[in-house]
Amino acid sequence: MTISSDPKQVTQICFDRINIPNQNKLSVARENGAYELLPTVLEEFDSAKIIGEVKTSGLRGRGGAGFPTGLKWSFVPRNTGKPTYLLCNADEGEPGTFKDRDIMRFDPHLLIEGMIMAGFALDVRDAYIYIRGEFLHEANVLNEAIAEAYAANLLGENILGSGYSMNLTVHRGAGAYVCGEETALIESLEGKPGRPRFKPPFPAVEGFYRCPTVVNNVETLATIPAILKFGGEWHASIGIPNNTGCKIFSVSGHVNKPGNYEVPMGTSLKTLIEEYCGGLQHGSVPKVIIPGGSSTPWLTGEHYDTPLTYDDLMKAGSFLGSGAIIVMDETADLVALTHRLTHFYAHESCGQCTPCREGTGWLERVMGRVENGKGCAADVTVLKDASEHMAGRTICALAEGAAAPVLSLLKYFPEDVQTRLAENAE
């Protein structure tokens, strides 16, 4: 690894080795530092020390909700007589998000090493990577890397003679966005339709086969090796307090160089888009920025200087979410885009909560008629009422995410809707 031990010098963590060719091969990964620290961790660290370092690091879940990882691990009850499971959430379905894919296809051993360390800390014997079905290539890369790791005794029985044993299995989803929600993921891994469960109990207490289960995002787990190598304090000194470390942002839409960019937390939206992404395709200030995946409320040009942190984006009225930034310049047809997103959520709702099942259907139908020339003035009220009745009344957060684009459109661009309705009236 070329990561600096001086936190002020650190610009990347998970993507440190991302450009090295053939990094998915164990021999190459090892030449570049993979598994270097693992023997020390297994011999000299214990569970309390690892969880302590992760707590100190301030690492927050990179799957979207930003829950402190060390705290989540500390909630796992010990000595219940039941096994504890570790599940890596690689479902990556939030429109705009494509970061976990790069970790898995270019540096799978980083994820595997992070999972062994997490598994050791949590006394896990069986761990799984739940990967979205479309990522067949990535699943194959992971399976090859796992096979090499087993052959080198980095997985399986008595890892490197430490007495610790862990199995790791890749499990493919099959095209259901809701399965990224951790309890739906658990249902799916149990061989059932992916319908979210009520929380609490949280999976940490009652998850896979009703046993204590930790679910973490790919990027979260891929950060663990660096934290254990350089220490929790080191990680806590990168970025901004309460928003520590680096974060991968997947930038798409109307930018010249879309892609994944890992930067220290606190970098501004403007810096990311102008210095890393080559600026906008048209104009100089974005019309809309969706900062954390399609489920997060929109920001506009006036928020261009916002630092990319959980706290600052919340202050601006949105969320950091999965770090998926969708950028739109003035050429975007926001009514058509919103209609497209309502279609997505209506298609993906699992249907078990009435406000979500009915609400997503309403939003899609009404946005459709607004876009297609059949809308009327009252539709604005219908959209508003339907969206406001969806949040906070459902089992999972999908419903809230479905309402976000519609509410954002009405809040920031009512004139775009009015223009469309006026055209229709003619």
Next chain:
Amino acid sequence: MSADTVRFSDDRLAEIAELVKRYPGPQSALMPVLYMAQEDFGYISMDAQKMIADVLGLRLMQVREVVTFYTMFKEQPTGKYLLEVCTNAGCMLNGAYELADHMCESLGIKMGGTTADGLFTIAEVECAGACGGAPVVQVNNIYHEKATAESMDALITQIRADGGEA
């Protein structure tokens, strides 16, 4: 095909026996086994579902509700080449609908349709998780990023020229 003729090979059955051991319960093996069926038989017929229920010791209903919940499990045969065009936000902003229309025209079919020779099926899909390469088209699960009308026409022509063996 009747339930008697839809059978996994002995190698497959041995593979499934190993797979089941990786999970706390056999039902967890259902999704991977459905993928195996789709690979071996092209799609997952009702007879295949009955056979899978027997193999894993599940009720047919448990198999059916999983097959119908997940969009990647196909109960009907599709064309030999499944062209899946992502039209979600990132791809839409980069011309996915224009691309999809063009591909339908080149193939002479409507969205969701299959060509008369059974070679191509075209479908619209949700975000493929590769928006940096928008617009994205998956061809039998292989990603084609920054797809263009020209690159897709070339692919279609190539497959046709190779008699469907590209």
